Amino acid sequence: MHAGLLGIEELDRAEIEAILARAKDFQPIQSQSLKKLDTLRGKMIVNLFYEASTRTRTSFEIAAKRLGADAVSITASGSSVSKGESLVDTLNTLAAMRPDAIVMRHAASGAPHFLARHLPTPIINAGDGTHEHPTQALLDARTILDRGKQLEGLRVAIIGDIAHSRVARSNVFLLAKYGADIVLCGPASLLPPELKQLAPGVTLTTDMDEAIRNADVIMMLRVQLERQHEAAFPAGEYFPFYGLRLEHLKLAKADVIVMHPGPINRGREISSEVADSQRSAILNQVENGISVRMAVLERVLSGEQNAGAAH
Ligand code: CP
Numbered sequence: 001m002h003a004g005l006l007g008i009e010e011l012d013r014a015e016i017e018a019i020l021a022r023a024k025d026f027q028p029i030q031s032q033s034l035k036k037l038d039t040l041r042g043k044m045i046v047n048l049f050y051e052a053s054t055r056t057r058t059s060f061e062i063a064a065k066r067l068g069a070d071a072v073s074i075t076a077s078g079s080s081v082s083k084g085e086s087l088v089d090t091l092n093t094l095a096a097m098r099p100d101a102i103v104m105r106h107a108a109s110g111a112p113h114f115l116a117r118h119l120p121t122p123i124i125n126a127g128d129g130t131h132e133h134p135t136q137a138l139l140d141a142r143t144i145l146d147r148g149k150q151l152e153g154l155r156v157a158i159i160g161d162i163a164h165s166r167v168a169r170s171n172v173f174l175l176a177k178y179g180a181d182i183v184l185c186g187p188a189s190l191l192p193p194e195l196k197q198l199a200p201g202v203t204l205t206t207d208m209d210e211a212i213r214n215a216d217v218i219m220m221l222r223v224q225l226e227r228q229h230e231a232a233f234p235a236g237e238y239f240p241f242y243g244l245r246l247e248h249l250k251l252a253k254a255d256v257i258v259m260h261p262g263p264i265n266r267g268r269e270i271s272s273e274v275a276d277s278q279r280s281a282i283l284n285q286v287e288n289g290i291s292v293r294m295a296v297l298e299r300v301l302s303g304e305q306n307a308g309a310a311h
Contacts, residue, residue, distance in 0.1 A: 005124045006116060007113075008138070019295045023295040030287065040064070044100050046074065046094050056136070059286070059289035063293035128166065129166065139293075147257050151178035156217045158172075158183070162191050172184075212252050222269060245274060246271065
């Protein structure tokens, strides 16, 4: 494993399975009254977020604290970035304060990879542009396993704004390592044909019914208007064509899981009936965000290799 965690693409199955198994060890702690361990006591983690976040930033901070580490969260709007400080200068400044790891989210694809080459501090990618969101794919995998499914041979439909989705890319990289059958689906304007080459087992379709048929897992994605220079699809027509509704679930396997990385837009890409249904694993994903990020932080900061099969 890298000194930090930059992406799923460079992890092998053994590394993924070690993180997922360790995350499972951490799950019971989340519902205990005393949630704090001292595994990372004395360590300092800086969360540096150049883009908005609710789930990732909060769960990294909680994960660090549950491991006994100190955590400081910085957002671009509340930092000297708003006074014109460059990314490199900001990171060098933070590194000079000797944190043990920097968790960062940035709008530019490759920003954490660039910084990892220039800084001695391990960097954990919390989402870089349209490229990768590795801990999201790990927590998604943990959630799928928790629902009693195997990653091997899974049929997964990923539906929505594929073009701008780092969540889709990280999930494709992870699921492809297990021979999953991955259908990427969305309007043609949000479904670049070159994504078929992303990994073996990937197919593309603009037909939502075709994507969902026999699916074990349906992952819905938000339309990322903030990354679009012009409207890719008429807003009023999106839900009728690409919004997940209860009737779609009949096309999938009877035990299909519906997932969404959040934030969800009810009535845009998913109906409330589906989001709140028994098939929805959306809040399980959020819950697993803490266990998975504890596993990642422990691995990066203590260098422990808690190898073991995912179960
Ligand atoms: N899934 C996810 O990355 O959510 P946030 O943007 O709230 O962190």
